[in-house]
Amino acid sequence: MNIKRYLRRSASFLALALLLTSCSKGHNNKGYSLEYWSSNNGGEIRFSEWVVGQWNGRQPEAKVKYQPVPEGQSSEEIILAAVVGKTTPDIYSNIWQGSVEFYSQAGILVPLDTLEGFMDFIQKRCSPETIREITSGDGHIYQVPWKVNPIMTIYNKGILASLQLDTFPLTYSAYLDAARQFRKDTDGDGYVDQWFGNTSVKLAWYQRLFNFYPLYLAASDGAPLIKDNRAAFNNEYAIGTFRFLQEVYKENYFSKEQQSAGQDLFVAEKIATKF
Known part of the structure; x- marks a missing residue:
């Protein structure tokens, strides 16, 4: 994608x-x-x-x-x-x-x-x-x-440059590769404390409008979720999007902290990108 x-x-x-x-x-x-x-x-x-x-x-x-x-x-x-x-x-x-x-x-x-x-x-x-x-x-x-209401990705250009990236990763595979390089346990306590990104992990249904849905729209070139009053997203684009989101959390590439809690991890340069 x-x-x-x-x-x-x-x-x-x-x-x-x-x-x-x-x-x-x-x-x-x-x-x-x-x-x-x-x-x-x-x-x-x-x-x-x-x-x-x-x-x-x-x-x-x-x-x-x-x-x-x-x-x-x-x-x-x-x-x-x-x-x-x-x-x-x-x-x-x-x-x-x-x-x-x-x-x-x-x-x-x-x-x-x-x-x-x-x-x-x-x-x-x-x-x-x-x-x-x-x-x-x-x-x-x-x-x-x-x-x-545009939903956008912001990123730290300095961090990307340190990974020898001239631009933001434009595919899932490139993004995951960069995330693999940046993820770290910086203080050696056994827990990752530097992530490539984060997005909301709240269960509220409308939070999916800010991560899954825009990624799905991009992958599918704007395909609807519902067509003829029936769910229309059991397709390669939705599956690919869910697999991408599943992997960034499974591999600890994304922080699971609530975005409203504590310091802003993006400003603190603990994460490189943010949806």
């Missing part, structure tokens, strides 16, 4: 805007018509505050109440809890494309194509290919694609 494509294909993670029907009540009583949540990323918060301010200034009869999604282990878990508790916003702009189908089947999303003028809007904004991609299995559209 050519890992170089990983940097391009992994930008396929779409964060999407959508309307929720199980919204919290009482906006009008507080002077607002709709409630909107964005991600809690600093740049997006500033952007959302600006957009909502512009809207409210021009549409005082239909003001929007804004806040970033509440803090939690993940925004996916926060939204799911809000759905269960019927405290969702009316508009949410930080949802993964794959989750939209789940919520649409649960009957809690507004089919945007039933709104007057929506199809003219989406056809001007998106290509026919994109419109086909965002159309749900029931023929309706519940989402508006508006941003991408």
